[in-house]
Amino acid sequence: MPEPITQTAYWNGDVGTRWADMQAELDRVFSPLTAALIDGADLRPGERVLDIGCGCGETALLAASRTGPDGAVAAVDVSRPMLARARTRPAAGAAVTWIEADAQTHPFAPEHDIALSRFGVMFFEESRAAFANIRRALRPGGRVAVLCWRSLAENAWVTVPRDAVLTVLPEPAPSPPGGPGPFRFADGDALVDLLRQAGFASAAVARVDRLLEIGADQEEATRFSATVGPIAGLLREVEDPALRERALAALRQAMPAERPVRLGGACWLATAVNPG
Numbered sequence: 001m002p003e004p005i006t007q008t009a010y011w012n013g014d015v016g017t018r019w020a021d022m023q024a025e026l027d028r029v030f031s032p033l034t035a036a037l038i039d040g041a042d043l044r045p046g047e048r049v050l051d052i053g054c055g056c057g058e059t060a061l062l063a064a065s066r067t068g069p070d071g072a073v074a075a076v077d078v079s080r081p082m083l084a085r086a087r088t089r090p091a092a093g094a095a096v097t098w099i100e101a102d103a104q105t106h107p108f109a110p111e112h113d114i115a116l117s118r119f120g121v122m123f124f125e126e127s128r129a130a131f132a133n134i135r136r137a138l139r140p141g142g143r144v145a146v147l148c149w150r151s152l153a154e155n156a157w158v159t160v161p162r163d164a165v166l167t168v169l170p171e172p173a174p175s176p177p178g179g180p181g182p183f184r185f186a187d188g189d190a191l192v193d194l195l196r197q198a199g200f201a202s203a204a205v206a207r208v209d210r211l212l213e214i215g216a217d218q219e220e221a222t223r224f225s226a227t228v229g230p231i232a233g234l235l236r237e238v239e240d241p242a243l244r245e246r247a248l249a250a251l252r253q254a255m256p257a258e259r260p261v262r263l264g265g266a267c268w269l270a271t272a273v274n275p276g
């Protein structure tokens with residue numbers, strides 16, 4: 001069996017480059033979910049914010065604008081292509097420091113008022129130790145607010161294209177339970193337990209359900225699904241170009257005909273406090 005690829009290698013390869021190239025589109029598609037995270041984080045002027053797995057920087061830049069010139073944002077990620085994209089984007093408000101580091105182990109100063117993340121905490125190899133490290137980056141009373149996907153079955157923006165391509169492609173082997181991946185925290189109770197084990201108090205999850213506009217029409221929605229996210233991962237594995245074309249045709253056909261194409265996204269907004 002080949003060694004599984006590390007997350008650092010994964011997000012520094014083709015996937016990281018695609019996310020960087022698709023930054024504007026991804027941020028547009030996820031914007032209703034992002035708004036729920038930023039509202040739930042309840043950022044105040046002057047706060048020091050840590051963005052975990054900041055990627056191309058959308059939530060760090062929004063946090064900078066909310067916390068203003070007296071605030072500070074530290075944004076950490078392992079992906080060089082995504083950080084490179086983030087660094088090109090205009091920032092307003094708080095100063096943003098982009099840090100290339102592993103959030104699981106990086107020795108952050110214990111000074112942050114809040115750690116937040118949009119889809120950056122599901123890829124840890126050691127989740128409990130990683131959340132404990134994030135807690136140590138917070139001052140006593142500091143809070144955490146992270147957005148994670150709920151189950152695959154609840155996320156139509158993934159199941160609709162997935163069911164379509166699986167009429168042509170073989171079903172992939174299930175990911176090992178508890179391993180890194182987008183649906184790692186589908187079980188909200190387990191996520192709450194994990195936050196408690198990492199030393200957080202008042203851990204809770206709230207459902208966030210939003211329609212995601214994944215394209216102006218079927219063509220755009222197909223391109224989006226085939227370029228980033230779980231379906232792009234399935235298509236990437238297909239070596240036979242004819243088979244890949246058939247899978248893409250099935251995907252295009254399954255996209256709703258309404259314009260724009262909207263499919264449901266289902267997340268947890270997990271919050272907790274560092275008791276100090």
Ligand SMILES: C[S@@+](CC[C@H](N)C(=O)[O-])C[C@H]1O[C@@H](n2cnc3c(N)ncnc32)[C@H](O)[C@@H]1O
Pocket residue numbers: 007011026052053054055056057058076077078079082101102103104117118119120121123124
């Ligand atoms: C699904 S992307 C989300 C990126 C960004 N937050 C967004 O919403 O566009 C997951 C991000 O987590 C980052 N990541 C994964 N493991 C990490 C780790 N151990 N430390 C820091 N970043 C990590 C990846 O490089 C990637 O940028």
